[in-house]
Amino acid sequence: MQIAVYGKGGIGKSTVSANLSAALAKNGKKVLQIGCDPKHDSTRLIRHGQKIRTVLDYLLHTPVDEQTVQDILMEGYLGVGCVEAGGPRPGMGCAGRGILTSFEFLNRFDLISHYDTVIYDVLGDVVCGGFAVPVRSQYADAIFLVTSGEAMSLYAANNILQGIRNLSPGQKRIAGIIYNSRGKGDTPECVENFAAAAGLPVCVRIPRSTTFARAEMEAMTVVEQDENSIESRIFMELARQITNKLPLYPALPLDEEQIEQFLRGEAWTKAAGVPVQLEKTSKAGEKAEVTAFPSPIPQKRALSDPFSRIPLYGCAYRGAVDLAVHVKDTAVLGHAPKSCTWYAVNGISGYSRRGLYERGILYPAFIPQNFENTDITMQDAIFGGVKHARRKALELAKRGAKSIIAVTACIPGMSGDDLTPVKEELESLGCEMYIVRTDGVEAGDYNEGMALCYRTLAKEAVRREIMPEKDSINLVYEHTISSKTDENYIAVKKILDELGIRINCRFLCASSMKDIHGFLRAPYSVMVREDQLGLELKQIFETEYGCRFLPGVLPRGFRETVRWTELLGKLYKKEEEAASLVQQAKMDYEARIRKLKPVFAGKRVLIFLTDTNYGWLFELAQDLELHVERTILLGMKGDSNPAWNRRFSADWASDRRNLEEALEILKPNIVLLNEPSSLESVSDCCRLIPVMRDPGCGFFSGAERAGEWVRLMDRKIEGRWKSDKSLFEKYYS
């Protein structure tokens, strides 16, 4: 039989467990007592004060292939087997996981099967999953709750009942209450009333007595010290009850309100939930009275809705790491299990693997050469992994890292690892550390992780003492994973080079920590794109450092780029250079459009878009002399921006069916749409052209996109492969 003894810390459950083990052993049982309290003193009385090595301490210091169960199993009074699970120091790591790990270890050696009675002595203040392990069906057959009449003790007992009910709803697993009197302020009625309310018997009542203190001083159980004492007889009686098969009861905890009222000296009757004083004579264990209590309805909480969230690339840890690797001269320290980093690194390297294969281009930023991971182990999770992270960080510093971005995953978040002391220590060694505390998913999804990394570096890494230098500019908030990033960078750099303006810092794309420190060197910055996070970043730079930004984002299409170049010319006092650049670009652009016109001019077009950032598309349509029959925008008219309304008219549609209807009526030659999945197919005489939201920046980006459309204007040949769908289904479904 396996018995779990649960109780609030300090309630005397270890004394009870030890005495019970002793009494059972005296009854001829082969007993194993397992202490599941990080305090690890459960078996002290059985072992006459001799300490034993805890399982967790043993696992921490012994190589796997040298581990044996004999090393942590000790014998005590009458051959009682003694094991202490142990746990981390208070405030560190995860004690619950510690209990789980200890049980996994004991299972490896099938220890439990060698005993006929097992007593688990479990801390009941915390009923997290780990501490609930002994309650799981493969372990305790019967559960005792040790409590006094004090409010907090009863509260803890009720919590434990809740935990048990959640783990094994409806099952009868509670043996009853062991009332351990604490003397003053502890009234037996409270315990009896609670027992009655929860439908449980009070199995034994242990009086407050100096016998326990005397036995404690001799580091032995009262059962061993004086078998004829009243206290000893109580435990012998409990052992007898256990040996004679205990009746078991279901866990019927009081709900929050009920326990509150109860602790105020009131209890609940079934009828209308009206609090009334319970009859003091109500007999414990008379279930009929109490099972009728309204069973507490668990509070409903919103679940993570799998049908509503926007799909992203992963968790915040991954988002932060994806961004951090872009700081070239800085090491990234992932404080995470190998799993998390393996997923993250493959996400990052996927881009460069494809890049090399598809384009023969090596993207060094995506080959994370400066990435180190702490490879968190189970021990780190249990005891806290700061030491481990510190060692890795110091190694990085020793290998020459001048700055480190540390990103934390879920496990350190849950174990409460704080890397601030490591940061301070590194600083004294001349190595900076920036801690991006995503704690895995705590910070949210991928985007939130990126945001946190952006914010941390924007606020902490920019040096205030730097003086502005003329003729330089910062690019802020480039896409880090986009095939367009390089193209855009090259296009904008070309314009800036022509004007004699240097790019000071790309925040954050293939930049160095030195660039970030020197962000304020540039008198102006420009946002590459703008969304909510982009705006927030801009605000940080403006309010924290008084940075000045060019209006809007990098220009798309010819006209926008002309305006942007002229503005740059004005701001940097390079009007002449700007004018000649624009003039040259104009000639080139017109030549390109002339070439394209024969393909597009006069074609009737239907445009279907899901947002309004397509000014460049309408300008291009105008230049190509396309005949825009109708523009349908998915969304509400209120979503539109004024500039859009002034320049282009559009129908606002609420769903994709409007597109199909318009197709039917208008029969256009071309459909330009930004979400190709909106339309499965079109008629033979119509061409479907997907358009990107970001056509790239610079004078010629629009014309270049139109150049790519030319091939799509040819008649599409429908392959016969589609008719083999049935064969696929026949052979592979």
Place this chain on the structure above:
Amino acid sequence: MINPYLRNTTADYITGLVSACEGIKDSLVLLNGPLGCRFYHGYASGQSLLKASELWGLRGELRLENAMEDALIRSQYFAGTPQIPGTNLRYEDYIFGTREQLNRALNDILTERKYSLLAVIQTPGTSLLGEGLEGDLDKISGEFHIPFLFFENPQFSEDPCRGYDDAMVRLLELLVPASKCQKKSGGKPKVNLFGFHTYEKYLEGDVAEAERLLALCGIDVGCVAGANCTLESFQSISDGDVNVVFSPERCRKTERFLRKHYNSPVFCTSEMPVGPDLTEKWLREISALLHTDCGPALLEIQRTRARMFYYIARFMGGQGFPGDLRYAAEGECSLLCGYVDFLSNYLGIRPVCIHPLYASNEEERERLTEMLRQIGAEQVLDFDIMQVRDSILLGNANTILAVTAYSKNIYGIETAYPSSGYIHVTPKTHIGCAGALYLLEQILNGVRLLRAWR
């Protein structure tokens, strides 16, 4: 600044668990965790298999008859392959527990279609919660009549071989009870193959080649565990006459379990049959064990040798491969033994770096060391792969990329996932006769390019 090799480019324990469980056809492998933990597996695994479920997302005229319901397939449970969904947890679920969300996901998915097996894997975060979810899974399993496995401990930073091995033993315990062992009598001998998994680069081709060569030896293949085998075929593992284990690194516990619980002998291949010599050795040994005639297979090997001779002689001339040509390889010990035997002992190319991955035991390392010692190259064991230049490199695309980025003249031959993205329509392999030819083809082309790049 920091040598990136192997610091974070090798797979983890969960990958091992997933790849073993996913290897049962129509199984549902659910990762109980946030999107982060699931995202990678959703996209990375099962690439070497042809599965209808990968086309469930098609709409319009191409929509498959048995495609999953549209709203469900587009939900966040499924990003990437529909065989490996996740519960899509948020941080609050870590605090309040994951039970509700897990139940919800399983009910949504299992109501929609029938799966052969359910495996629920706790991810690093959820494993810390210690929730006893077996009760719920037991209930669900009863309701939907589906066997289930619950992996509570993802072992954090352990390697995938251990994960695969643990999962395989759990699968055997669950699905092939020892009491069910029934040997059929008469007919062709039948073997089961172990050690393959869905994360294998050339899974389809490897299995096809092993089956083809064994068939030439008069041996049938029953179940190929971990390679999209049906539940029924897995359950009939105990009928096999011999259990053949490839990659002992992945099958240490499995091998012991097979020996202990089933009556059939276990034949363990400590060197992958790469190249004609090891293929011949492998087939001779199995045939001897089962008393079959491997003559037709040996004939096939002879033809392969002849073909290889032609290409080597024609393109490399009388001197064979250039004396200054080098190769580097990473992988599990048994695979490396295969490559060293073929590339060095058969083709006559010197290694520059041989890097065993994952927890190889002493015996496995020693076998590899001995092989290298015989060609006077034991110093190349564990040589820093990032220092390799002007060489053929056999490894996964992450390693090939990292070495290419920081070295000179590297011709990469992909042997494992992750890959560069090249789409293989024709099944390829590096084992057996077909494997020897394909590998030779890659090497010959590699030599040409390496010469041209100098």
